[in-house]
Amino acid sequence: MTDNGDRTVGLLLAAGGGRRLGGRPKALLGHRGRPLVEHAAGVLRAGGCARVHVVLGARADEVRARALLPDCVLVDNPAWEEGMGASLRAGLDSLAGTGARAALVSLVDQPGIGPEAVARVLGALRSPESLASAAYDGVRGHPVLLGAAHWAGIAATATGDRGARAYLREHAEGIALVECGDVAEAYDIDTEADLAHLE
16 A cells, blocks of 8 residues: 555545436446446555545445445435536545545546556655646546645536536646556446447
């Protein structure tokens, strides 16, 4: 376990309803014989996050019943239909009082991103003012490291499906880009065609 992993909480956004997948929540999609949310939480742990908070929304009760998420903090986002911004706000709110210096934000629908990318981005933590992001051939992607000093500003601007995008654009010069294209693929599971990526 890295020291950075002890000070960074993995924040998994897994609340979406899978609108383009016929209303199948992405958290419940099958991958390697288990719900996708289980795989994604395991990646954060394997990459070095000592603690993982999982934001649930669509069919949250079913996710709780079917997915094995031991030692994870499950965070309900009743406003999940508003988009990723609401999930990010709920997740950051859940970190209040934890003493975490940073949150490592990951998305449930990116199974091509594994522990190696998580570990690399975790390694970019220098202080609560740190901002870092995985990059794929130089293009910013997930996971994203958000130092605690930025949480209030991010929560204030996280609306709709933008998540932290607006805040990160304003602070682009302060983001450490961590190239991960050699160890991960940043595709999303958004459409029926994308389901071919699942195993």
